[in-house]
Structures are given as structure tokens and as C-alpha cells.
Amino acid sequence: xxxxxxxxxxxxxxxxxxxxxxxxxxxxxxxxxxxxxxxxxxxxxxxxxxxxxxxxxxxxxxxxxxxxxxxxxxxxxxxxxxxxxxxxxxxxxxxxxxxxxxxxxxxxxxxxxxxxxxxxxxxxxxxxxxxxxxxxxxxxxxxxxxxxxxxxxxxxxxxxxxxxxxxxxxxxxxxxxxxxxxxxxxxxxxxxxxxxxxxxxxxxxxxxxxxxxxxxxxxxxxxxxxxxxxxxxxxxxxxxxxxxxxxxxxxxxxxxxxxxxxxxx
Numbered sequence: 296x297x298x299x300x301x302x303x304x305x306x307x308x309x310x311x312x313x314x315x316x317x318x319x320x321x322x323x324x325x326x327x328x329x330x331x332x333x334x335x336x337x338x339x340x341x342x343x344x345x346x347x348x349x350x351x352x353x354x355x356x357x358x359x360x361x362x363x364x365x366x367x368x369x370x371x372x373x374x375x376x377x378x379x380x381x382x383x384x385x386x387x388x389x390x391x392x393x394x395x396x397x398x399x400x401x402x403x404x405x406x407x408x409x410x411x412x413x414x415x416x417x418x419x420x421x422x423x424x425x426x427x428x429x430x431x432x433x434x435x436x437x438x439x440x441x442x443x444x445x446x447x448x449x450x451x452x453x454x455x456x457x458x459x460x461x462x463x464x465x466x467x468x469x470x471x472x473x474x475x476x477x478x479x480x481x482x483x484x485x486x487x488x489x490x491x492x493x494x495x496x497x498x499x500x501x502x503x504x505x506x507x508x509x510x511x512x513x514x515x516x517x518x519x520x521x522x523x524x525x526x527x528x529x530x531x532x533x534x535x536x537x538x539x540x541x542x543x544x545x546x547x548x549x550x551x552x553x554x555x556x557x558x559x560x
Contacts, residue, residue: 299469302477303332310461310473310523313530315434317538324448325439329431332475333421338431340439342448343410356403356453360393360413362386362428368420389425393432396489396497400456401436406449411436422476426460426487430527433458457492459531461523463516465508470515472523484508488520492528 305311311332320326323339330336346357363386364373393415401411413436415428437457443449464474464485471478479485486501501508501516 299467308472308519310526315534324442325435327431327435329427331427333419334423334427335419336427336431337416337418338435339414340435341412343412346408346410356406356409358398358401358411360390362389362393362415364417368417393429396458399497400458402453405451405453422474422479423462426462429460429489459524459527460489461520462487463519470519472519486516490524
């Protein structure tokens, strides 16, 4: 296997550093700031008392996710989707992806005719934003479930499994895990693997950029992704355990009203 020197000094099978900050929104049932390398995504979960029209009267719930990239998430400012009076195609596609994979691990019939809304806002982008959004959203969803069970908003757990995602790619005949922007933009091909904690497939997205990829390439991608996602879940568990041992909170809410009142007191 060809070995390339990565810009940040990582090994080919190493993820970027992961940091998870919990309870970043004061009014959200579950929220996290998920950071992997220089990519930062803010994920929050709320519960709405209605369902889409096609589900009215069917005694089942729904889950919908929205993904957006803030204008200054990249080096060159991008136009805000709302100011353009339309959503960018990429944002719509990723929103649908997040919705689709999360609905797969949620028992929609367990919480009545209500809609779980997941918001994913990219604060800073350096590759792998959709993977980071999916992983962060899964963590936030688990936190929301815990809160809703505690305050009797729901009667039973709705999560069937947990989700994480990672990118893999091929660059100069080397296989790399967790591509940053410079690697992604120059790769010969890249894939996004979305798996459950129980190591089941939710979705795989991939394409060849410069030349066709072989089944051996895909096998190498798969092995890298499976091991990488296992490390992500291990990291999530470690950080959660540290959070419990330090009093359950590793950060005060960034955007809570009480925070502002305390600061102005």
C-alpha cells in the first residue's frame, strides 16, 4: 500500500481529533457542538406537536432534519440560502440524507403524531461536513431522548440504534480515512460510510473522481470506514464518561437566555 504524508501528520487510518460539547442551546431538548479537525457542526433537536399532512390520523410520528452552512463557514463567504429565497441543492440533498438515516434508527410509532426536528448548522467547514452532521445529530438525538423520558414528554425510548459517519478516499494510490478539504478536493475517489453502532449499513455514498475504482478499492474503503467509525463510537463513549464523572456538563449552554441574564447581572 502506498503511503502518503498527510498535511496534518496523521496516519492513513487516523481520524482528526474529535471534540464534543454538550447542551449548547438552552431551549433545545438535545444539542451538541460536534468538532472533527477544523470542521464544526452545531446540532440541535426539538419536538413539534404536529406531523406532515400525509401522516395526519395515522398515529405515527415523523423525523425531519435541516442542514445549512453558515455564510462564513468557508474561507470565501457563501450566500445565505434564505437570502437567496431558495435552498441550495447541496443543502437539500444533505438534509434529506440526515433525515433518511436517522428515521431508520427511530421507532416513529412510539411517540404519537409528533415530529422530531433535527437542525444541523455548519459553523466551520474543512471536509466531512455531512459525516460530522450525521454523527453530531445522532448524539443530540440521544440526549433529547434522555431529557424527554426524564420529563415524561415520551413514555418509551424511540432510538433503535446510534449512528456515525466517516469519509474515506484514495489519493495517489493511498487509502485515507476522514478526508479534510484539501485531501477531498484532490482525491481520485471518495466515499461516505454511514453505519450504526451495531455495525450495520445505513447508507454508502461514493464516486470516482478521476478514474474508475476497483472492487479492491471498495474493500479497502470499507475496512477503513468500519474501523474508523468504531473509533468514533469509542471516542463518544470516552467523552460521555468524562462528562458524567465531571458533573454531567462539560460546557454551559452557549445560547441560553439564562446565560445572558447571568452575564448581565
